[in-house]
Amino acid sequence: MTADKIEDVAKRRGFFFPSSEIYGGMSGFYDYGHLGTLMKRKFESVWKRHFLSLSDNFYEIETSDIMPESVFVASGHLQNFVDPMVKCSRCGNTERADHVLEDVLKESFEGLTAKELTGIIKKHGIKCEKCKGQLEDVGILNMMFPVVVGTVKEAKAYLRPETAQGAYVNFSRAWEHLRRQLPLGLAIIGKAYRNEISPRNVLVRMREFTQAELQIFFDPDTIAVHEDFEAVKDCKLRLFPIGSRKANNVEETTCGELAKKLPKFYVYHLAKIQEFYLDVLKLPRDKFRFKELSEEERAFYNKYHWDIQVQMNAGWTEIGGLHYRTDHDLSGHAKVSKKDMSVNIEGRKFVPHVLEISMGVDRNVFALLELGYRQEKERDVFELPRLLAPFDAAVFPLVNRDGMQEKAQEIKKTLEKAKFTVFYDDSGSIGRRYRRMDEVGVPLCITIDSETLGGGTVTLRDRDSMKQVHVAVSELAEQVDMFLHGARVEDVGEVVKKSKAE
């Protein structure tokens, strides 16, 4: 199973496909079809529900994609947000230098300087992968897209390479609007843009992508505590610290134990991120880990930086991170803008520090599609997290007569009123309709039959186990809700079919 296979299936079924495909597409740009869009919106909404509920002082804001150059002078992106690139002296093909080395030497070269990379290329005599020509010395390229605003070059600006800066430049205003109280959280879900030299791995490294980022502003004097730490102290985190790389071993460590090495405020948020993946989205435990980054690997502004990784077919893949950015950004903006970014709490004046939870929405969608894809003998299925499936449920009339279609439509409307997303289908055999829903990951099929018309029961069929149960129409909405939140199908109704055969 390769990423290409998933891309192919996603394209055919309506999840995602290359952008502007009729014009040959542009490398690093993808569009979402109706199913992918439904799934992406659900990811965003479950993400917001989980992370904004960590405090009643956490809110979503929305800020511009285009920001003036000064923002990126202050943040350091103008100087430091660069990638090493290497050009072929013969054919002109340009690639990211560390990726060229990675492809040939099968190890990671992230974080090395241009000079170091040039040295390795020379030492191993590496040639252009396209034409075998001589490679030039490694250069650097800023990854931001410049934009000129106005008619007389009013302003030099850039498309933002992360959403985070929108929260930082607005911090003082949010401080006034909210309760002048720390921690204060500002989340932004929106597009970010990076002119990647070599986009790759489908939705993993794109040039235009959606980030879900939460900036938590807090008092650095309280980093060693978190008021809810007790609730997570026995939670076992799946960690891949620098020290365990040689043994290539994921360690399970309690938050209490880890807090001897890392501040509790940081550890608490690791626990909440793991909870999001393992308890809310129900990702298999062994597919998830936090990877500690070394000083060379982490972004230039991070003091602590653990990546959120899931195990995909191509290996462990970063889908987000928890970044302790210190006062790097606020102090940078204070310096460049000459505006005071400090707060005054009970006579103590200081610049808040920032802990950032950052996730790539497209990477998450892609990883969940890949992890969920199964080709079985009889069927093809996306075992997506139930809360993220394009539709929560499908409703079928068993046959198209005796008022079953009307009853099915009525049940669909009732479920929609209870805020579920429901797909209606009355064409083909029930078996075929099950297969179609399996193929797009719908977790629950609800069949209306003569029992239903008599005011009785409907049949629920679970996508993953293919088990079937009867549920009373009067209890349907409640049982669907329990099922979507993780209950086994045999616990929401009376079992009528146990086997996988249909």
Place this chain on the structure above:
Amino acid sequence: MTADKIEDVAKRRGFFFPSSEIYGGMSGFYDYGHLGTLMKRKFESVWKRHFLSLSDNFYEIETSDIMPESVFVASGHLQNFVDPMVKCSRCGNTERADHVLEDVLKESFEGLTAKELTGIIKKHGIKCEKCKGQLEDVGILNMMFPVVVGTVKEAKAYLRPETAQGAYVNFSRAWEHLRRQLPLGLAIIGKAYRNEISPRNVLVRMREFTQAELQIFFDPDTIAVHEDFEAVKDCKLRLFPIGSRKANNVEETTCGELAKKLPKFYVYHLAKIQEFYLDVLKLPRDKFRFKELSEEERAFYNKYHWDIQVQMNAGWTEIGGLHYRTDHDLSGHAKVSKKDMSVNIEGRKFVPHVLEISMGVDRNVFALLELGYRQEKERDVFELPRLLAPFDAAVFPLVNRDGMQEKAQEIKKTLEKAKFTVFYDDSGSIGRRYRRMDEVGVPLCITIDSETLGGGTVTLRDRDSMKQVHVAVSELAEQVDMFLHGARVEDVGEVVKKSKAE
């Protein structure tokens, strides 16, 4: 009351404010604070619920902001999406030529050619508004922002000036994914970008803004019918046709009557747009109208074009439109991409036509804030549409003892579980808490008192009438839902306070 006043209030309370303000901002860019973001998300969600439910073959998709140049060659934007600009020969200040004339001569000059505008400037001897210098001849400027993608100028691209093209370039794929059935609707809610020469009117003419657009692909042979037309035929539309401009008179015309002049498929969608504003958002009827555009005024690709307008302090303002774009876009893409864009229905092969419902989300948010703003003797209030308020309701414990805070939190959680957005406040007098909620437009305040603790009632207070009623806790969620959908507060509980005095 001016737009500036609304901007000032919005800025102080946390609705919206200039983007990157600490760096002096950039003209035409705004950010949303926590309240504005909540309101904008609700607008988007109510919009989707209303317009996607017009057919079970209408879906949301998500497409890239950056698109290759060929897209805009095909759509005509590269050649035609231009504004007339005029530069001062002395100070270099550049403005949109028709706006300069409008400011001085107090009439509209939209749609005139550069040559015509130059003639009028010369005739009236109009000078630079900044330095009184001589104005140069009017030139034209393409309003799209160019973006260079890749390291070796792989691709010339643009930030999209409308979301619509994303739906057109993906039409053939959606046709396969969906049911090969017309009408087929593809909605996109996302950013669009225009390098306006003179951004103005706060959120009305921005350089980066959010569009909610629905592209309805249909069979042009069926434009004279709509299967649900009977349901709207007696609906009276508020129209401002070209013929009534002199009398400056809004006409009320039934859909049946209008269908003698315009195709039923077009008229039906006018009715559904009016329903969105008057029945769903409950905008005052006299603040709403459709304005017919003349051939010179309408966009180059539209055959029928009526603007959606609301009456703001500065006059009638366009917040969206219904555009019959014919096969302009699909045929343009077929020609440039050399891909067949036609469909084959029962042996008949044709290129579908497009009807577009297009709305500016920011313009809508701004118009609704302005229309809802009242300064009364005792208070300042935003009478926002109930469904769009930042919070559906606020919950207060009457006093902070006897377990009332816990009870209030419990009721907040119950309402949140029923998918309402709820704000909790326990500081200051109840009167002050009411005022604070009025100021940010929360339509309903719920007070918990000793009656509530005994398992009895809570007090509901209506933002607009300030009436208070008692409602049983057991019926609260249901009554809140009825109220938000338009019920009068006296119809959801037992009246305890009738007057406006508090």
